[in-house]
Amino acid sequence: MSAPDRQGGEGSGAVDRPIPDRILVAEGVTKRFDPRLSLGDRIAGALGAAVERRAVQAVSDVSLAVRQGETLGLVGESGCGKSTLGKMLAGIMAPSAGRVLVDGVAPMQGRHKATTRIQTVFQDPFASLNPRMRIGATIAEGPVAHGLVARAQAPAMVADWLARVGLDPAFASRFPHQFSGGQRQRVAIARALAMQPVMLVCDEPVASLDVSIQAQILNLFLDLRRDLGLTCVFISHDLSVVRHVSDRVAIMYLGRIVESGAAARIYTAPRHPYTQGLLDSVPKLRLEADDLATFKPIAGELPSPLSPPPGCAFHPRCPKATEICRAERPLLTPREDGALVACHHA
Numbered sequence: 001m002s003a004p005d006r007q008g009g010e011g012s013g014a015v016d017r018p019i020p021d022r023i024l025v026a027e028g029v030t031k032r033f034d035p036r037l038s039l040g041d042r043i044a045g046a047l048g049a050a051v052e053r054r055a056v057q058a059v060s061d062v063s064l065a066v067r068q069g070e071t072l073g074l075v076g077e078s079g080c081g082k083s084t085l086g087k088m089l090a091g092i093m094a095p096s097a098g099r100v101l102v103d104g105v106a107p108m109q110g111r112h113k114a115t116t117r118i119q120t121v122f123q124d125p126f127a128s129l130n131p132r133m134r135i136g137a138t139i140a141e142g143p144v145a146h147g148l149v150a151r152a153q154a155p156a157m158v159a160d161w162l163a164r165v166g167l168d169p170a171f172a173s174r175f176p177h178q179f180s181g182g183q184r185q186r187v188a189i190a191r192a193l194a195m196q197p198v199m200l201v202c203d204e205p206v207a208s209l210d211v212s213i214q215a216q217i218l219n220l221f222l223d224l225r226r227d228l229g230l231t232c233v234f235i236s237h238d239l240s241v242v243r244h245v246s247d248r249v250a251i252m253y254l255g256r257i258v259e260s261g262a263a264a265r266i267y268t269a270p271r272h273p274y275t276q277g278l279l280d281s282v283p284k285l286r287l288e289a290d291d292l293a294t295f296k297p298i299a300g301e302l303p304s305p306l307s308p309p310p311g312c313a314f315h316p317r318c319p320k321a322t323e324i325c326r327a328e329r330p331l332l333t334p335r336e337d338g339a340l341v342a343c344h345h346a
């Protein structure tokens with residue numbers, strides 16, 4: 001068994017067979033997007049001209065495991081590959097290399113099955129709900145179609161899920177436009193859970209909501225975790241959002257996990273300079289005027305995955321970077337407390 005798996009968390013490279021309490025295991029998952037050539041490029045290529053064709057490596061060799069009842073927060077800047085990884089975990093996108101096992105079975109073996117075993121909740125609930133369908137029908141559609149509930153039992157099932165997500169069961173006859181953004185996200189969560197999935201992949205589920213509504217939806221996730229033992233991968237660009245809902249947190253940078261560990265430790269004692277930078281860039285609401293100057297954004301921008309920097313991908317932005325960082329990519333290495341960190345100077 002490789003070191004990352006022995007530590008029960010994330011890593012790079014293949015891991016051994018899944019351990020029973022792990023709902024989800026990703027082994028060396030990679031996603032490359034090959035560029036589509038324009039007609040002009042194709043003609044030029046056919047005529048023998050050199051046409052540049054660089055693939056985007058959105059996710060590189062990611063291994064992770066999620067245990068029953070656990071929420072794994074997946075955090076990183078926009079463009080670091082979170083959504084691409086989330087889609088592969090949910091079985092709605094095939095990896096270019098590596099594999100994802102759900103309950104020990106590769107979801108892509110049966111696309112239809114995968115979408116029932118892992119459900120997704122996306123950022124924009126309005127886009128994911130059919131505007132012409134009453135939300136009762138939207139919630140019932142999947143479970144009835146997959147034989148999880150008899151048509152006659154569907155109204156009771158819908159009422160139950162609406163109540164569990166904090167909505168009035170009488171709302172079943174309403175259309176999506178009759179709900180606020182937060183209520184629509186509750187509907188999207190009810191629809192996902194009504195499919196009786198083994199876990200949820202939530203991709204920026206509160207990013208489009210006002211801060212006060214974000215807190216309500218995060219509280220809902222906490223309630224669902226307590227009441228249903230919800231297993232979840234919770235994706236966000238914002239470390240402060242995943243803080244209270246996550247048992248463990250994995251930090252992604254340019255397609256790779258650079259640090260992971262217990263949520264409490266990540267926030268109190270981050271080891272990777274990128275994690276430290278993310279924490280420092282979270283605006284903190286303080287009363288003392290001086291403190292307003294304490295948050296500082298990470299210097300520079302995420303490099304293009306078309307031309308990743310050599311060595312440690314974070315070195316051009318890292319205050320601790322030295323020669324070795326420019327030359328050698330640090331491996332994700334287990335620490336004594338079960339955390340994993342990929343940094344020469346951590």
Ligand SMILES: Nc1ncnc2c1ncn2[C@@H]1O[C@H](COP(=O)(O)OP(=O)(O)OP(=O)(O)O)[C@@H](O)[C@H]1O
Nearest residue numbers: 033056058077078079080081082083084085237305
């Ligand atoms: N279908 C695609 N074809 C080509 N490149 C893609 C495709 N989807 C994503 N990418 C690229 O892969 C990289 C990772 O994208 P991804 O959406 O997974 O990142 P992200 O961290 O989820 O960012 P965001 O929060 O902005 O969605 C980006 O450089 C993106 O441009």
